Each structure stands twice: as C-alpha cells, then as structure tokens.
Amino acid sequence: MHIPPASFRVTPYGEVDAKALDSLRQDYETSQLLSVVDRLDACLAEIGGIGSIRDNFLRLHAMALTVMEGSPLTVAASDVDSIWEEAMALQEDISALCSCLQGGSKHVDPLAALAPDYQD
Structure with a gap:
C-alpha cells in the first residue's frame, strides 16, 4: 500500500501547505515585511497618522451635517477650507494610505x- 506524503506540514503556527512552504523558503524574504512597516510608518507620518484621518472624517461629517441638514455649526468656518476642499484633502490621504497598504498586501499574499x- 502506497501512502502519499502529507500535503501539509505542522509548524508552531499551525499547519501549512507543504509545496507552498517549500516554494516560499526558496525565494521569500521575510525582511520585506519590515520594509512594509517602514513604508507604512512613513505614509502615516506624511498624512498625520490614523488619528488625523479619523479626526478629518469627523470634521467632514460635522460640516456635512451643517451643509446637508442645516445642523448648527460645530466646526468654525474660519478654521477650515470649503467642504469640498476638506473632502478632496481627505480623499488624497485615503488614497495614499490605500496605496501603501496595497503595496504591503503583495508581501502578505x-x-x-x-x-x-x-483535499490533496
């Protein structure tokens, strides 16, 4: 009776596909993940951090409430640009962060x- 080799390997972090592991061991550099961390840190610093994006969403929400629903002013008009300029700036920050994360995703895949x- 011929028993084929297991299609998986047991590691300290769970079972993994044996062929995929063998392939990765040949040409995957774990240091790529550290490079992603560095790029993410740089991107977050450039856009003011996650807290800044969060705050910008909240500010834009407050502005939208005033413009769309006539709610009282909660963001001083003198402290911000127009609603569309605020929205465009937030879009740029989101795009930069998405680009950084998508670049990192290829190293996680x-x-x-x-x-x-x-099933093998």
Whole structure:
C-alpha cells in the first residue's frame, strides 16, 4: 500500500501547505515585511497618522451635517477650507494610505497562500 506524503506540514503556527512552504523558503524574504512597516510608518507620518484621518472624517461629517441638514455649526468656518476642499484633502490621504497598504498586501499574499489544502 502506497501512502502519499502529507500535503501539509505542522509548524508552531499551525499547519501549512507543504509545496507552498517549500516554494516560499526558496525565494521569500521575510525582511520585506519590515520594509512594509517602514513604508507604512512613513505614509502615516506624511498624512498625520490614523488619528488625523479619523479626526478629518469627523470634521467632514460635522460640516456635512451643517451643509446637508442645516445642523448648527460645530466646526468654525474660519478654521477650515470649503467642504469640498476638506473632502478632496481627505480623499488624497485615503488614497495614499490605500496605496501603501496595497503595496504591503503583495508581501502578505504569499504567506496567506500557505493555507493547507487537505483535499490533496
């Protein structure tokens, strides 16, 4: 009776696909993940951090409430640009963050591909 080798390997962090692991061991550089962290830090610093994006969303929400629903002013008009300029600035920050995260995703994808396929 021939028993084929297991299609997975047991690691300290769970079972992984054996072929995918062998392939990754040959050409995957774990230091890529540290580079992603560095790029993410730089991107967040450039846009003022996650807290800044959060605050910008809240400010834009308050402005939209005033413009769209006639709610009382909660953001001083003298402290901000027009609502559309605030929205465009937020879009730029979101795009920069998305671009950074999408770039990082390509380095995470190979590790996600380690999911075992128990049907082999």
